[in-house]
Amino acid sequence: xxxxxxxxxxxxxxxxxxxxxxxxxxxxxxxxxxxxxxxxxxxxxxxxxxxxxxxxxxxxxxxxxxxxxxxxxxxxxxxxxxxxxxxxxxxxxxxxxxxxxxxxxxxxx
Amino acid sequence: xxxxxxxxxxxxxxxxxxxxxxxxxxxxxxxxxxxxxxxxxxxxxxxxxxxxxxxxxxxxxxxxxxxxxxxxxxxxxxxxxxxxxxxxxxxxxxxxxxxxxxxxxxxxxxxxxxxxxxxxxxxxxxxxxxxxxxxxxxxxxxxxxxxxxxxxxxxxxxxxxxxxxxxxxxxxxxxxxxxxxxxxxxxxxxxxxxxxxxxxxxxxxxxxxxxxxxxxxxxxxxxxxxxxxxxxxxxxxxxxxxxxxxxxxxxxxxxxxxxxxxxxxxxxxxxxxxxxxxxxxxxxxxxxxxxxxxxxxxxxxxxxxxxxxxxxxxxxxxxxxxxxxxxxxxxxxxxxxxxxxxxxxxxxxxxxxxxxxxxxxxxxxxxxxxxxxxxxxxxxxxxxxxxxxxxxxxxxxxxxxxxxxxxxxxxxxxxxxxxxxxxxxxxxxxxxxxxxxxxxxxxxxxxxxxxxxxxxxxxxxxxxxxxxxxxxxxxxxxxxx
Numbered sequence: 001x002x003x004x005x006x007x008x009x010x011x012x013x014x015x016x017x018x019x020x021x022x023x024x025x026x027x028x029x030x031x032x033x034x035x036x037x038x039x040x041x042x043x044x045x046x047x048x049x050x051x052x053x054x055x056x057x058x059x060x061x062x063x064x065x066x067x068x069x070x071x072x073x074x075x076x077x078x079x080x081x082x083x084x085x086x087x088x089x090x091x092x093x094x095x096x097x098x099x100x101x102x103x104x105x106x107x108x109x
Numbered sequence: 110x111x112x113x114x115x116x117x118x119x120x121x122x123x124x125x126x127x128x129x130x131x132x133x134x135x136x137x138x139x140x141x142x143x144x145x146x147x148x149x150x151x152x153x154x155x156x157x158x159x160x161x162x163x164x165x166x167x168x169x170x171x172x173x174x175x176x177x178x179x180x181x182x183x184x185x186x187x188x189x190x191x192x193x194x195x196x197x198x199x200x201x202x203x204x205x206x207x208x209x210x211x212x213x214x215x216x217x218x219x220x221x222x223x224x225x226x227x228x229x230x231x232x233x234x235x236x237x238x239x240x241x242x243x244x245x246x247x248x249x250x251x252x253x254x255x256x257x258x259x260x261x262x263x264x265x266x267x268x269x270x271x272x273x274x275x276x277x278x279x280x281x282x283x284x285x286x287x288x289x290x291x292x293x294x295x296x297x298x299x300x301x302x303x304x305x306x307x308x309x310x311x312x313x314x315x316x317x318x319x320x321x322x323x324x325x326x327x328x329x330x331x332x333x334x335x336x337x338x339x340x341x342x343x344x345x346x347x348x349x350x351x352x353x354x355x356x357x358x359x360x361x362x363x364x365x366x367x368x369x370x371x372x373x374x375x376x377x378x379x380x381x382x383x384x385x386x387x388x389x390x391x392x393x394x395x396x397x398x399x400x401x402x403x404x405x406x407x408x409x410x411x412x413x414x415x416x417x418x419x420x421x422x423x424x425x426x427x428x429x430x431x432x433x434x435x436x437x438x439x440x441x442x443x444x445x446x447x448x449x450x451x452x453x454x455x456x457x458x459x460x461x462x463x464x465x466x467x468x469x470x471x472x473x474x475x476x477x478x479x480x481x482x483x484x485x486x487x488x489x490x491x492x493x494x495x496x497x498x499x500x501x502x503x504x505x506x507x508x509x510x511x512x513x514x515x516x517x518x519x520x521x522x523x524x525x526x527x528x529x530x531x532x533x534x535x536x537x538x539x540x541x542x543x544x545x546x547x548x549x550x551x552x553x554x555x556x557x558x559x560x561x562x563x564x565x566x567x568x569x570x571x572x573x574x575x576x577x578x579x580x581x582x583x584x585x586x587x588x589x590x
Contacts (some may be wrong), residue, residue: 015522047523049515052466054489056167063492073464084275084515085466086485089496094206 008034011018013043016051019085023024023075028058030067036104038109040097052085056057059090117308121301122295132294139287146280149210153273156206160262160269163199167225167262171255172234178236178244189233192456196225199259207265221261228254230245251275340404357386361455367548370564371516378564379406380514381442382416385421390455392420394510396568397448397467400488411445412437413489417450427451427463428497431489435465435497438490451500452568460510460570461504465489468518471511471532473539474504479511479532508569509547511535516563517555518569530555547571 007020008031016024030037040049055071060070071093073079082093094100173189176182200222207214223363228543232251235241354362366382379399387393395417399406413434420433427450438446449470450461466488482502487495503509518527534554540549548567555565 014392036516048519049398049400049445049447049466052488053491056445056487060492077524080528084468084484084524086487086495087466090487 006034007038007101009038009040011040011075012051014045016044016047017064018048018050021054022048022052023073030056030058030061035067036069038070038072038097038104040072041078042072042097044075047078047081048050048077049081049085052081052087054064054103055087056085066090068104070094071102072097072100114450117305119488121305123137124297124301128294128297132290134369136287137291139283139290142283143280143287146276146283149276150273150280152206153211153269155287156203156210156542157266157269157273159199159203160204160266162261163196163203164220164262166196166199167255167258168192170196170228171251171575174233174251175341178248181239184472186237193229195235200225207269210269210272214265217261217265217268221258222264223381224254225259228258248409281488283384335558341577354383357392359386359392359455361390361573362392362453363573365545365547365549366568367546367552368564368566369552369561371561378402378516378561379410379446380516380564380566381410382512382566383417384570385416387420387421387452389452391452392570393418393450393452394462394512394568394570395448395450396514396566397446397450397465397515398516399565400445400447400568402564405419406444409438409446409490412447413446415450418446421450426499427461428499431463431486431497432495433463435489436493439493445491447515448489450486453572455572458506458508458572459464460504461499462502463499464498465495465497466514468513471513472502472504473509473535473537475507479539481528481532505570506572509535509539510569511551511571512568513551514564514566516561516565517552517567519557520556521564 010027012024014020028039029057035052040095041051041060043049044051068090069092071082072095073082073093079095082088082091089095092100092103094103097104119167121169123134136565143198169188169192172189173192174184177189187287200218204215204218204222207218228251232247232254235247236244236251238292241247242402292531356366366384368380368382380397381400382396383394385393395414397410397413399410399413416437418432420430420437421427424430424433430450434446434450436450445466447464447466448469449462449464449467451460453460460470460472462482463486464470467484469481469484469488471479472482486497489495502510513531518524518531521527521530531551534551537554538550541550547569551567552565
């Protein structure tokens, strides 16, 4: 049985629009050491479609390196945006941190 | 004039203000020294001349007296008498001059005067007296006294000569000092001028530099602006050409569309809409948005539209169309694209569509509130394993399907609020009679004259109510996953 993977966390906050694209790209880089990553978007108050592209690119990279991902989204607004983009088909999305971490912890790396 | 040159200007001013009076005062002082030295030299020359006069008078006295003593000819007494008369005032004159000119001269003059007096009393008078015996002794004494007198005058002249040398040296050094002062002043002024010139040239160089830089900035601004305007023109042309494809005129289907670019000049979007008639009463519609702005976005938009139409000619299923377009876009580093694509079936009043990362279409049916349809599916051009789902909506005559890009709901930074505004705008626009330019009215309803931060494309597809009787009871929308 494999040991539980180390879970890395990337947290984004505030208003994520096209103006912060470079910042998002900088933040959404896959660290080498983790077998699972939580992207914490609970402190995001607004996001436009820029974030969708960045999240999907991050997912593609995570897939290549077989890193499991979970998204933590608590705002209804962001949930709506994510729903538009069909992200629920590409990410495990949670509205509670505990649930997200236990999902990542239980998932074989 | 800037601060630095102001400062150096002030410094130069202060230096000049200090130097000029010093030089003038020093010059005047030295001029007085020189003038005094010249006056002293003149006095000394006169004093020496006078002293020699005394010697001459003394010689005349002696020569006259000795001539008379030898010959008893009274002719010899004339120079003696004249010299005797002149000797007194001359010695007084010498006395006045030498006491003014140098210490040590006074006693010599007194001694000379006393010696002369002694000579008159003990030599001249006895020699004039015919009764005087032992003339040789008198003449010997006379010679001694005359020698004494001459020595006094010689010593006096020696003093005067030495004093003259001193005065000459004083005058010379005063002149030297004046020359040095002038030279120093000249050097300082030259240095100040050089410094000022240097400062000036540096300032000028800096101004020139600034001017050149400003020119360069201006040029590069112009170039950038020109380049930007060129890009914008190209992108506008591309987009205009794409967007302005005429909408089909159809017996049953009604179309309207609008495209409003962002108010900001810098944004040229990748939004598009299309409606193309296909065989068997079907009309393909598509609307989408390429991530980003500019020529690249416009080019990706063009590729996507062509791919959509090509795929729609082969595939009947909009989900399959999207999958093909996704594959096409993944062949190179394309941008992310969101789209909705589908058919309106004029015989069955059915909308068949699929979405890829795109906001949901809105359906407005007679007698019902406008509502958001189902959406989903990842954006195009991101991942090969994206799965798209076809959605079928059985609708009714008079129904209106509204497609839009995210600019129509993201303007307020709150998608949920944006959706409410959109639904209200659609209902309001559709309620107007007659219904014309529906898409433009919806846009107006959303933005109400406010600036538009992002491009917005809106496409409406309506079923006419001409054959309402054929399907009167079918006002039920089905969502098929």
